Amino acid sequence: MDATTIISEIASKASAASTTLSTSTRQERDLVLTKIADGLEKNSDLILKANQIDMQNAKAAGISQSLQDRLLLTTKRIMDMAAGAREIAKLPDPLGRVLIERNLDNGLNLKQLSVPFGVVGMVYEARPNVTVDAAVILIKSGNAALLRGSATASESNKVLVDVIRTAFAGSKISQEVVQLIPSDDRSTVSALLTAKGLVDLVIPRGGAELIRSVVENSTVATIETGAGVCHVYVDKSADLSKAIAILINSKCDRPSVCNAAETLLIDQAISDSFTPMALKALAEAGVVINCDLPTKKIADQIAVATKLATEQSWSTEYGDLEINVAQVDGVLEAIAHIAKFGTQHTEAIVAKDADAISKFTTLNDCAAIMVNASTRFTDGGQMGFGAEIGISNQKMHARGPMGLEQMTTTTWIVSGDGQIRQ
Amino acid sequence: MDATTIISEIASKASAASTTLSTSTRQERDLVLTKIADGLEKNSDLILKANQIDMQNAKAAGISQSLQDRLLLTTKRIMDMAAGAREIAKLPDPLGRVLIERNLDNGLNLKQLSVPFGVVGMVYEARPNVTVDAAVILIKSGNAALLRGSATASESNKVLVDVIRTAFAGSKISQEVVQLIPSDDRSTVSALLTAKGLVDLVIPRGGAELIRSVVENSTVATIETGAGVCHVYVDKSADLSKAIAILINSKCDRPSVCNAAETLLIDQAISDSFTPMALKALAEAGVVINCDLPTKKIADQIAVATKLATEQSWSTEYGDLEINVAQVDGVLEAIAHIAKFGTQHTEAIVAKDADAISKFTTLNDCAAIMVNASTRFTDGGQMGFGAEIGISNQKMHARGPMGLEQMTTTTWIVSGDGQIRQ
Numbered sequence: 001m002d003a004t005t006i007i008s009e010i011a012s013k014a015s016a017a018s019t020t021l022s023t024s025t026r027q028e029r030d031l032v033l034t035k036i037a038d039g040l041e042k043n044s045d046l047i048l049k050a051n052q053i054d055m056q057n058a059k060a061a062g063i064s065q066s067l068q069d070r071l072l073l074t075t076k077r078i079m080d081m082a083a084g085a086r087e088i089a090k091l092p093d094p095l096g097r098v099l100i101e102r103n104l105d106n107g108l109n110l111k112q113l114s115v116p117f118g119v120v121g122m123v124y125e126a127r128p129n130v131t132v133d134a135a136v137i138l139i140k141s142g143n144a145a146l147l148r149g150s151a152t153a154s155e156s157n158k159v160l161v162d163v164i165r166t167a168f169a170g171s172k173i174s175q176e177v178v179q180l181i182p183s184d185d186r187s188t189v190s191a192l193l194t195a196k197g198l199v200d201l202v203i204p205r206g207g208a209e210l211i212r213s214v215v216e217n218s219t220v221a222t223i224e225t226g227a228g229v230c231h232v233y234v235d236k237s238a239d240l241s242k243a244i245a246i247l248i249n250s251k252c253d254r255p256s257v258c259n260a261a262e263t264l265l266i267d268q269a270i271s272d273s274f275t276p277m278a279l280k281a282l283a284e285a286g287v288v289i290n291c292d293l294p295t296k297k298i299a300d301q302i303a304v305a306t307k308l309a310t311e312q313s314w315s316t317e318y319g320d321l322e323i324n325v326a327q328v329d330g331v332l333e334a335i336a337h338i339a340k341f342g343t344q345h346t347e348a349i350v351a352k353d354a355d356a357i358s359k360f361t362t363l364n365d366c367a368a369i370m371v372n373a374s375t376r377f378t379d380g381g382q383m384g385f386g387a388e389i390g391i392s393n394q395k396m397h398a399r400g401p402m403g404l405e406q407m408t409t410t411t412w413i414v415s416g417d418g419q420i421r422q
Numbered sequence: 423m424d425a426t427t428i429i430s431e432i433a434s435k436a437s438a439a440s441t442t443l444s445t446s447t448r449q450e451r452d453l454v455l456t457k458i459a460d461g462l463e464k465n466s467d468l469i470l471k472a473n474q475i476d477m478q479n480a481k482a483a484g485i486s487q488s489l490q491d492r493l494l495l496t497t498k499r500i501m502d503m504a505a506g507a508r509e510i511a512k513l514p515d516p517l518g519r520v521l522i523e524r525n526l527d528n529g530l531n532l533k534q535l536s537v538p539f540g541v542v543g544m545v546y547e548a549r550p551n552v553t554v555d556a557a558v559i560l561i562k563s564g565n566a567a568l569l570r571g572s573a574t575a576s577e578s579n580k581v582l583v584d585v586i587r588t589a590f591a592g593s594k595i596s597q598e599v600v601q602l603i604p605s606d607d608r609s610t611v612s613a614l615l616t617a618k619g620l621v622d623l624v625i626p627r628g629g630a631e632l633i634r635s636v637v638e639n640s641t642v643a644t645i646e647t648g649a650g651v652c653h654v655y656v657d658k659s660a661d662l663s664k665a666i667a668i669l670i671n672s673k674c675d676r677p678s679v680c681n682a683a684e685t686l687l688i689d690q691a692i693s694d695s696f697t698p699m700a701l702k703a704l705a706e707a708g709v710v711i712n713c714d715l716p717t718k719k720i721a722d723q724i725a726v727a728t729k730l731a732t733e734q735s736w737s738t739e740y741g742d743l744e745i746n747v748a749q750v751d752g753v754l755e756a757i758a759h760i761a762k763f764g765t766q767h768t769e770a771i772v773a774k775d776a777d778a779i780s781k782f783t784t785l786n787d788c789a790a791i792m793v794n795a796s797t798r799f800t801d802g803g804q805m806g807f808g809a810e811i812g813i814s815n816q817k818m819h820a821r822g823p824m825g826l827e828q829m830t831t832t833t834w835i836v837s838g839d840g841q842i843r844q
């Protein structure tokens with residue numbers, strides 16, 4: 001069978017089954033999630049064995065250490081996935097929320113309700129935990145899930161999807177709402193991205209290249225996630241010790257993720273006091289520093305090793321312990337720098353001056369602005385969404401972390417007594 | 423200059439000016455709208471003269487009567503545009519709404535605010551009033567407007583955009599936020615659709631072919647509007663006289679628009695009583711009837727002229743006084759028919775039975791469901807939005823009528839006191 005036929009069959013099965021999910025009660029959906037958690041716990045040995053095969057193949061293929069780290073499952077990681085499923089079961093039902101209700105003068109009652117998208121495709125890389133996280137969020141939000149993970153994780157994903165599907169036993173909801181898409185051939189991705197009419201939404205989750213490729217090649221609606229060239233701007237009015245803590249947390253807490261900072265912008269009015277502090281703190285934390293000329297002069301004076309930044313540095317998402325540092329002439333120049341090099345993800349300001357904060361929050365165009373807080377807070381869990389399926393840095397539909405509510409769309413129900421339009 | 427350079431220059435001008443709009447107060451924006459209304463009223467002679475040139479060219483080019491009707495401006499139509507601008511000035515500010523506010527345990531304050539998209543492109547056809555309607559909605563919602571109308575209306579659009587831009591005199595908001603894109607060459611459309619990074623959103627407004635072409639060729643985000651194959655299902659539990667009124671209003675009130683009905687589905691349990699009533703009422707209203715075999719038999723018995731529907735009839739948006747009629751075995755078969763041939767726009771049920779209504783509202787996948795009301799109510803004005811820029815029948819971002827609120831996106835503002843992620 002060619003990829004288009006495979007996807008068409010899989011998506012049709014999921015679509016046909018999806019009404020058993022979209023019309024289910026939250027109790028029915030939560031019971032499935034709890035059973036998935038049970039199944040993961042009970043079958044951890046089986047899951048670990050499958051993962052070992054993937055790991056052996058990955059090593060034999062000479063796959064990088066960091067990719068191997070992502071691929072690896074441990075008992076703790078499996079228990080974390082199970083705990084995650086139980087947590088999501090406890091969250092409020094994202095479906096059937098009345099978003100707007102109005103009674104019109106002509107007697108019509110108008111309600112805008114949250115409803116599932118229908119069939120959602122996920123395209124992701126080697127992390128097998130995404131298989132469980134995505135399935136659990138999509139089930140809770142009433143969406144059928146077409147899961148296209150990396151070939152590298154295929155054995156792990158097969159067992160995980162078996163465990164997930166087994167959890168539907170005895171439920172009114174059909175197990176066909178969760179489908180694993182074969183990953184032995186890249187053509188299944190293209191077929192998924194062009195299955196308009198069968199698939200309602202595709203979400204890429206992974207590196208910049210994966211996301212770009214999905215968004216550019218998809219005729220199905222997509223939600224663009226992820227690329228994060230995030231900045232920390234330290235204003236002359238900042239509390240400098242807070243600024244250091246925020247800078248180090250933003251850069252070093254988890255450098256590989258999209259809400260990590262890539263560039264520090266320092267108000268030139270405090271370059272004498274703050275720049276040496278910041279450079280020393282970064283160097284102590286093992287961060288490679290790329291900087292502009294004024295900053296380099298200060299670094300050289302205090303014997304902190306730095307490289308001169310190139311034009312390309314400023315738009316690079318390092319995903320690692322590496323940063324850019326530039327001096328700017330106050331908040332407006334910081335905003336101009338961000339407009340030129342940012343990715344509309346998360347921008348942070350450290351300041352006490354209300355006018356600087358106001359300019360920063362109103363003139364930046366991005367998904368999230370942190371005022372005296374770490375860029376790392378742009379996160380569904382941290383923001384109280386309970387879970388997230390990715391972080392959107394597009395302006396349509398969802399902007400910022402996407403939790404359960406963002407995995408729904410709406411329908412208008414207009415109820416009348418025979419009203420016609422005058 | 424080639425089209426890409428033209429669009430790049432126009433969009434850059436609009437983008438640079440857009441912060442004067444996004445940071446303006448509602449009073450400043452409303453004053454511009456009021457001045458646009460004044461300008462339209464004062465310059466109606468000038469506008470009519472320009473429109474006469476377009477009309478003469480259209481006639482000389484042998485353009486169809488219905489297109490000429492759309493192109494034509496009259497004093498009343500100009501006064502209606504002015505009145506529309508004044509109405510929109512009175513509506514609540516769609517910007518700066520606090521959509522979510524939370525205080526987190528770690529002391530962070532979290533706000534989700536509504537903000538403009540930035541630069542919005544409109545691609546539309548020969549109706550010059552869209553130039554004013556779109557500009558007014560986009561100004562009110564803080565978005566710079568790139569207006570690409572039809573070449574057929576180019577003289578009218580030039581004068582209208584002059585009137586609009588003149589209204590910014592004396593305002594802090596730059597007139598550069600409204601730009602007319604040259605329409606003498608089709609390549610400006612392609613250039614607009616691929617100006618990613620300069621344009622935040624493109625909305626097509628017009629026929630199915632225009633919409634498909636924009637959505638398929640755009641690398642900029644688009645909102646798909648319009649195609650409406652809407653159904654009226656009459657259940658055996660219906661009040662038949664209300665059903666007739668709803669049917670005739672849905673089909674005949676304004677057959678050219680997307681929320682007009684294209685297909686009547688009759689519960690076979692009432693075909694003896696309702697089908698003859700419906701066929702007679704449609705015929706009296708001058709509606710051409712395409713029907714299935716059971717309906718045709720009834721039509722022949724009562725001597726109402728009908729054609730046998732083809733497979734293609736059921737998915738045709740007539741946009742005219744023409745309809746399909748089919749008999750179905752209850753609400754579930756109606757829903758199956760709609761799933762096969764509908765466009766996820768608006769579906770209506772006429773029924774008293776709560777179970778039939780519940781099935782119809784939960785099992786249909788569409789933007790709006792009318793219960794005992796005309797399909798014509800899927801409309802921003804009718805639903806109390808005050809104005810609409812189109813009707814979205816996609817599931818992302820906006821679904822159904824798009825008013826001012828739908829022309830905004832969001833940003834998260836997270837305010838702290840030095841919080842870092844633990």
